[in-house]
Amino acid sequence: MLHRRAVDALDASAPLLFFEAVHGSGKWTVLRQWESGAGSRRSELRLLYRSEGLPATSAGLTRLLWSSLQHQLGHDLTDLPEDDALLDDAVARGLRQIRRPVAVAVHGVERLDDGAFDALMHLLGSGIRLILAGIDVSPLALRAQRRGVYYSMLRDRETLLTLSETRALVEERGAALTEMASKVLHEATTGHPGLIVTCLESLPVETTAGLVTRDRALMEFLLGEPLDEEGSDFVDFLRTAARVPRLTTAEAAVLTEQELAPRYLSRLLELSLGRMVWHPLLQERVFRWDESLRLVLMQSAPPPRERKDDLVDRFVAAARVAGDDELLISSLVHTGRLDEAEALLREQIWDLLPNAMDPLWSSLARLSPLQLVDRPALLSARLRLSQSGPPSPASLRAVSGAAKVLVDCVDAGAPWKRMGSLIYSIEFALHARERERVIELFRRARGLLGDLVDADAAEAAGGREMSELLLLAETVFRSGNTIPAAEIAQLAAQLIEADPVGRDPRGERLAFARRLMLHDHRARGLEDGFSPEELLSGPELLWRDADLVVTAMTLMWNDLDDGDFAAADAQLHAAAVRVHDPEAWPILMLMRAHIAVYRQSPGELEAFIAAFERGTLSVPGPFAQQSLSQMQRVTDHLSRKVGRAVPSPGYLPAFPDGGRPFYPRTQFTVHLMEALYALRAGRREALATALSQAVALTPRRELGLYTLSSASGEEVQSLREIAEDVPGGTRLGLERALRFAGNTLNPGVDLSEREQEVLRHLRAGATNPEMARALFVSVNTVKFHRANLMRKLDVTSRDRLLQKADQFGL
Known part of the structure; x- marks a missing residue:
């Protein structure tokens, strides 16, 4: 029998049972099975009614029930007196005469008027058990609670079928x-x-093929069972709440009665229409709809009974009560109050800027960028709602117009106002992919910021200015310029620490600034500047794309230094699947490409490099940061792997610290590569020099040996032995590389001794005549061996030959 759990649950011991379930759940079927004698209370006399037509007085209801009992028992009961005042005593005597318990179930109780409900409650005094079933019984349950009546509740989940019951229903159909x-x-x-x-x-x-989805099933169901139930507060709440992607308990309380709000949110969860999630900005748990189901409800359900303007006013009021600025801005935009929305967003631009196409910002997404030319904060938010890729003509015209509006503010006015205008101008130039314009604006912003931090003007900075500074740091990081981003973050952190209450009321701004600084330290190979535990713990609770990416890349460095390439890639992959548009973060794509090299995954390498090239404004050539010239060696290595010039990630100017190596990690990696190539070329003196230079760069923090992943175990062992003769060589910890040495996909290529000699000379950059002289052979012989190498490695160019030889550890 289907619904066995629900039928058994109707035999609860409470004198009053509320049975609440949505359309199509089988409430009437369950009640009919119960009426026919199913369940554990076999001796109970059971009466089932629909709510329509029930008498609205206790006397009328009592006489109806008494008539039903007489019909069911098949023999005469004591007739009830004509005087209504004598009914209670007569019923009590009659029930003693029956000597069996009596239960009454009513279906559709949300349509009962007050008189009928009071009449039903009156029956409890006669010892009759009541079951009140409907789509929404919560208001009646509250009334019973206020009367002090003990009751139990049977909810939607008890009507849901198990997998075996689902199979039985399928067979039955x-x-x-x-x-x-x-x-x-x-x-x-x-x-x-x-x-x-x-x-x-x-x-x-779709069902037979196993392709049916929840949203498709719900849409088809609502076509036949529309949510137009009259008198149901829950249905009204459902149709209204579906207008926003998420809501707090306080916001729900504005949409319905205060006491009903938590009940209705709990019911949405029970129906699997969404889930409760922690919202860091609001510092509380909120209900977030399953977006596909919410859209179905909005499309299929009749609109709320309120006028549209009145409904939006309620959402505005709810957002103000809850302090939910995201919902408030969305509601203001929805009603066309753009100036109010702009003023609110400018105060918290970094805090509230949408990661991407969050459904809460759908009202802004419906606006053309051209409507926001003179509202830079809303325009910035609107641009974030678009996927990465070539900007649309409308957005290009909008940012061009916005730049003209901002030009006067950039050149004149109060210092912090000029800084804000420069920050928005950088955002717009980056969207328009105007590389030289971005560089020029950043130079001006960086110079102005240095003056502001060191001058009396720093005292004028408030929360709005800090939010704009972090927007600049995030924008610069997104563009792939991680070092300048960290420097902006460091200056912002100094200002926030001077007035944390006024400049960072929620404590999130300083945390983000420090994450950028911590990432910079690890990326450069420097010691952590402060304890990372609090900043890097619980990444699953982070909600901004920027926080997710920066945290993942910071954690990645530890895994990379440990030689755990799979774990390092897993950190970045976790961030990539959570952010709206991974390609909007070129630096994320570039780091995944680097790890693909160490994981020996050429397919992923090509895909990530292509994504980086699509998203970055960098161009092949030297780094803008001259102190990072050694990094060019790493980029050149990556270029050889893909067979084309890869853009250098840093194109904005940076200001290195003085008195210590600026980027020890990269220089350390380059020296290890030089040592490995010197070992393969048999140049022992160059090998020792490279190891000595690597030792000099080794800080207290152990740097990764991941560049040795292309070396064989024998090569790593040889490097260890030579390092023991280098002063301080044991500090390199080369034994750590033995865990992943030889971790290459060797295709079983068998090279002759002469081919190996030619390969070593090719790595050293020798030409054919130079190799012929060194090997005491003719140029044609060298060409013969080069041709054999290319045939065995299935390549057609020198660069590709060296790339594949490195990949296979040859």
Whole structure:
């Protein structure tokens, strides 16, 4: 029997049981099974009614029930007196005469008027057990609670079918599904009987193929069972709440009665329409809809009964009560109050700027960028809602117009106002992919910021200025210029620490600035400047794309230094799947490309490099940061791997610290590469020099030996032995590389001794005549061996030959 759990649950010991379940859940079927004698209370006399037409007085209801009992028992009961005042005593005597318990169930109680409900409550005094069933019984349960009546509640989940019951219902409907299709159907419908039947009848092809989805099933169901239930507060709440992607308990309380709000949110969870998530900005848990289901409800359900303007006013009021500035801005934009939305967003631009296409910002996404030319904060937000890639003509015209509006503010006015205008101008130039313009504006912003931090003007900085500074730091980091981003973050952190209450009321701005600084230290190979535990713990609770990417890349360096390439890539992959548009973060794509080299994954390497090239404004050539000239060696190595020049990631000017190596990690990596190449070329003196230079760069923090992943175990062992003769060589910890040495995909290429000699000379950059002289052979012989190398490695160019030889550890 289907619904066995629900039928058994109707035999609860409470004198009053509320049975609450949505359309199509089988409430009436359950009640009919119960009425026919199913369940554990076999001796109970059971009466079932629909709410329509029930008498609104206790006397009328009592006489109706008494007539039903007389009919069911088949013999005469004591007739009830004509005087209504004598009914209670007569009923009590009659029930003693029956000597069996009596239970009454009413279906559709949300349509009961006050008189009928009071009449039902009156029956409890006669010892009759009541079951009140409907779509929304919470208001009645609250009334019973206020009367002090003890009751229990049977909820939606008790009507949901198990997987075995789903199979039974499918067979009962004459359908034949595979085990996989049955499981998919059960998951898509969560076991809701009405949805299951709808899928079998209206979506037979998808259901049989195991392709039915929750949103498709719900849409088909609502076409036949629209949410137009009169008198249901829950249905009204559902249709109204679906207008926003998330809401707090306080916001829900504005949309319905205060006491009903937590009940209704709990019910949305029970129906699997969404989930509760922690919202760091609000510092509380909020209900977030399953967006696909929310859209179905909005499209299929009748609109709320309120006028649209009144409804939006309620959302504005709810947002103000909850301090939910995201919802407030969305509601203001929805009603066309753009100036109010702009003023609010400018105060918290970094805090509130959407990561990407968050459904809460859908009202802004419907606006053309051209409507926001004189509103830089809203325009910045609107541009974030678009996917990465070539900017649209409308957005290009908008940023061009906005730049003209900002030009006067950039050149004149109060210092912090000029800084804000420069920051927005950089955002717009970056969107327009105007590389030289970005560089020029950044130079001006960086110079002005140095003056502001060191001058009396620093005292004038408030929360708005800090939010704009962090927007600049995030924008610069997104563009791939991690070092300048960290320097902006360091200056912002200094200002925030001087007045944390006024400049960082939620404590999130300083945390982000320090994450940028911590990433910079690890990327450069320097010691952590402060304890990382609090900044890097719980990345699953982070919600901004910027926080996710910076945290993942910071954690990645530890895994990379440990030689755990899979774990390092997993950190970046976790961030990539959570952010809206990974390609909007070129630096993320570049780091994944580097790790693909060490993981020996040429397919991923090509894909990530291509994504980096699409997103970056960098161009092949020397780094803008001259002190990073050694990094060019690393980029050149990456270029050889893909067979073309890869752009250098840093194109904005940076200001290195004085008195210590600026980027010891990269220089350390370069020296290890030089040592490995010297070992393969048999140049022992150059090998010792390279190891000595690597030792000099080794700080207290152990740097990774990942560049030796292309070396064989024998080569690493040789490097260790030579390092022991180098002063301080043991500090390199080369034994750590033995864990992943030889971790290459060797295709079984067998090179002759002469071919190996030619390969070593090719790595050293020798020409054919130079190799011929060194090997005492003719140029044609050298060409013969080079041709054999290319044939064995299946390549057609020198660069590709060296790339594949490195990949296979030859």
